[in-house]
Every structure is written in structure tokens, then in C-alpha cells.
Amino acid sequence: MRFLILSDIHGNSEALAAVLADCAGEYDEVLCCGDLVGYNPNPAEVVDWAQTNCRIVIRGNHDKVVAGLEGLDWFNDVAQTSALWSRRQLTPDQLTWLRDLQPGPVQQEAYTLFHGAPFDEDYYVLTPDDSRDCFGCLETEVSFFGHTHVQGGFFKRRLQVGRLTSVLRDGREQTIEIEPDSVFIVNPGSVGQPRDGDPRAAYALFSPEQRIVTLRRIQYPVETTCRKIRDAGLPEALALRLFRGQ
Numbered sequence: 001m002r003f004l005i006l007s008d009i010h011g012n013s014e015a016l017a018a019v020l021a022d023c024a025g026e027y028d029e030v031l032c033c034g035d036l037v038g039y040n041p042n043p044a045e046v047v048d049w050a051q052t053n054c055r056i057v058i059r060g061n062h063d064k065v066v067a068g069l070e071g072l073d074w075f076n077d078v079a080q081t082s083a084l085w086s087r088r089q090l091t092p093d094q095l096t097w098l099r100d101l102q103p104g105p106v107q108q109e110a111y112t113l114f115h116g117a118p119f120d121e122d123y124y125v126l127t128p129d130d131s132r133d134c135f136g137c138l139e140t141e142v143s144f145f146g147h148t149h150v151q152g153g154f155f156k157r158r159l160q161v162g163r164l165t166s167v168l169r170d171g172r173e174q175t176i177e178i179e180p181d182s183v184f185i186v187n188p189g190s191v192g193q194p195r196d197g198d199p200r201a202a203y204a205l206f207s208p209e210q211r212i213v214t215l216r217r218i219q220y221p222v223e224t225t226c227r228k229i230r231d232a233g234l235p236e237a238l239a240l241r242l243f244r245g246q
């Protein structure tokens, strides 16, 4: 079984289409670490796609807020505006489906999925120190998470914790070998709103049989997404950050 791992699509149809075209034929099932909606102009289309194509979707913090499960208090003004706008784009059935998404962690035989951290879906795991508390909560060798919009992740080998290498700015992919006696938490990066300085859409492929995770980046027509953001009357900051990848 080969898996396509996606996270933080955030209503970006152009980035999602580019990812799916880039890895066509290379996976059997799609797994999503949350945040289908919010920020970008096509939440309904992304939810519609996920309902049909994802084997497992766990909820992200934006899914939770857009679905009305949590208030807007923790969001800044831009996130609040886009969450309320996204809610208006979804049908009652889509909102119900979003509301019913399972929270992480979700554990399967070969992997675990969570959004922020296994103990808190709103927690940002950005540094090796942040990752230390996660490893004690996980029972599989490999886990996938999102929320930070930063591609890469962390490993633990005996008492050592370190950062995984991500894709270089002029590269297309980075391979991570799942070595014995190590535990890995991997962030595939954000499909729809990267924040690691690389504006290209991010994703990962995982082969438990080959014991390999492949991180990838692919360009997409950012200008089209930005035009749609402006046409929808969403905040300009949401367009600008897509160009910068921040």
C-alpha cells in the first residue's frame, strides 16, 4: 500500500490540482491531517474532493471553527474573516460532514495521524524540543501531522531527537528512510498555504513496505488563487502570503 499524505489544503483548489497531477499513479490511498478549509477561496470544492477521495481525514483547528464546533476567539482578524466567509460557502451537508470529522490522533497499523500534537490538536510542533512530548504518546514508527505549514518533521533515536531535512528550495523531493530503532513524526507541509518560505505546494508519499517517506514540492498557479481571493473580497494579506510562502 502506498499513501499520499496531505495537510492544510485550506481551500486552495489550484494547489491541490497541481499536487494530484504531480503524483498521479504513485499512491493507492489518500490521508489528510486536517485543515481542509479556511484562508483560500475554494472550501466547498476541497471538501467535495475530500469526501470522495480521502481514506482518512482528521479535523484541523480551522475545520473545527468553520464547522461551528469552536468560537473564533483564538483567531486573528484575517483568520476570522476567512472562517466566516468559508462557512457561508459550504452546504448544510458539508458543514455536518466537517463537524463530524474525527479528531486526531488516529492510529492505524503502519502510521498515526494527528493535526497539531497527539495530545492537543491546536499545539504547534516547530522545534525538536516541541517534538519531545509527542514521541511518548505514539505507538507507531511513523506519524504524520500538520498545523505548522512547515514541511519536514522530527526523529527520535534512543535519547537523541533531531530535525528531518526538508526539500531544498531548488530541489523537487527529499527522501526519508524509516530506519529501525527510530521514531518519526513527519509534516508533509501545507498544500494550500506554505509558511516555510517556499511558496510551492507541499505533500508527502509514504511506502510502509519500502520504509520510505518522500517529501515533495510542486509549483502551482499562485496568481489564479490570488485573483480568486481578491474577487471573493477576502483579505489581501491572504493573497500576498501565498507569493511569499509565509
Ligand SMILES: [Fe+2]
Pocket: 008, 010, 035, 060, 062, 147, 148, 149
Ligand atoms: Fe492550517
